[in-house]
Amino acid sequence: MFTRDADLARLAFDSWENGTLRDYAAEHVHPDLEFHDAPELPDAQVVHGREASLARMDSFMEQLGRFSIPVCEVSERAHGVFVRVAPSSRAPSGVTIDWEVFCVMRFREGLMVEIRNYFDRETALAEADVDRSVAQR
Numbered sequence: 001m002f003t004r005d006a007d008l009a010r011l012a013f014d015s016w017e018n019g020t021l022r023d024y025a026a027e028h029v030h031p032d033l034e035f036h037d038a039p040e041l042p043d044a045q046v047v048h049g050r051e052a053s054l055a056r057m058d059s060f061m062e063q064l065g066r067f068s069i070p071v072c073e074v075s076e077r078a079h080g081v082f083v084r085v086a087p088s089s090r091a092p093s094g095v096t097i098d099w100e101v102f103c104v105m106r107f108r109e110g111l112m113v114e115i116r117n118y119f120d121r122e123t124a125l126a127e128a129d130v131d132r133s134v135a136q137r
Contacts, residue, residue, distance in 0.1 A: 005107040006074050009081040012105070012112065013071045021057070025050055030111040038101065038117040053115075067097075077128035080104040080114075084121070104128045 008028055015024035035053035037044040047056045061067070067089030075082050083103040090096050102124035106114040118124040 004076065005081045005105070006076045008107055008110065008112065009083050009103075009105045010071055010074050013069050013083070013085060016069050022054065025054060028110065028112055029053075030108070030113045033112060034114045036114075036116040038119050040119045069101075072100075077104075077125070080106045080116075080128040082125060082128040 011028070012021070012024055015021045029050045031050050032048065033050045033053050035047040035056060037046070037056075045056065047053050067087050069085045069087045071083060072086050073082070073084035081104070083105060085101050085103065086098065087101060088096065088098040100119070100121075102118045102121050104114075104116045104118075104124055104127045105112055116124070116127055118127070
């Protein structure tokens with residue numbers, strides 16, 4: 001059984017790789033998940049809900065083709081799990097796309113409640129270590 005948030009984060013990407021993301025989501029993703037696109041994307045969105053987030057991933061696949069998301073680094077930080085992944089795909093146009101994405105995933109009681117994606121490592125690390133309770137005072 002997975003208990004550490006880092007294990008649950010890694011399992012999410014493993015589930016993507018082996019085609020069982022929806023099974024993972026049913027068991028480990030909160031129904032009110034908050035999914036943030038990388039802010040650098042031209043049509044960046046914040047999507048609310050597990051099903052809407054899965055639909056957003058489906059839309060990425062429509063644009064980019066089926067892509068791999070190998071995990072390169074995972075670390076539990078003060079306020080989230082920092083994950084560095086290196087997605088790659090062959091777009092329907094035939095162009096190969098390789099990039100890095102830095103994710104901050106937050107879990108509560110074994111369920112993913114938020115995922116924020118970034119193209120900038122330092123921004124993601126700052127997000128993972130931010131103490132929002134102090135910042136909001």
